[in-house]
Amino acid sequence: METDNVELLRKKGLKVTPQRIAILKLLNRGGHFNGEQIFEELKKTEPSISLSTVYNTLDVLEKSGIINSFEANGITWYEMRRIPHINVFCIDTNEIIDMDVNLESISEQLNEKGIKVINLSLVAYAECSSLKEH
Structure with a gap:
């Protein structure tokens, strides 16, 4: 997997550093x-490693499109998953659950209006304590 990360960084034109890896x-x-x-x-x-190095590295990785971030409950969260999905923030358990949904129509509608979607991030706030399985 480390080889994949090195290749991904190089493909995006980024320097391979221990922090990024x-x-x-x-x-x-x-x-x-x-x-x-x-x-x-x-x-x-x-x-x-310093906290500022971590945040600077996260910023570079996000701007390059390698990682995704979203805000939930006043906190910025980072994830590797790049497939469009909804992040469900469970207000009663403080969990974040990925839900696969078809977000293509949102991107298509925006693109039709001349708005180029680079990243689509949706966060739903929900009560999840009765959730059986995820």
Whole structure:
């Protein structure tokens, strides 16, 4: 997988750095992470890494289209998943669940109006305590 990350960075014209590889490796596990969580996780193996380095790296990766971010409950969350989907923020459990839906029509409608969609991010706030399986 590390080879894939190196190739992905090069394909986007980005310099391959240990910080970028470490963040991609973490996000490739799946799930959603905020900057502080990423920082705390990376500190375990890279004790000299700074919080500003983490946020600067996340910014570069997002602007290049490698990762996605969205805001839920006042926190910016990062994820690797690039397939259009809805992030469901469960207000009662503080979980974030990915829901696959067809978002093509939204992009198509915007494109028809001359609006070029680069990234489409939707967040739904929901009560999920009765959710059986996800």
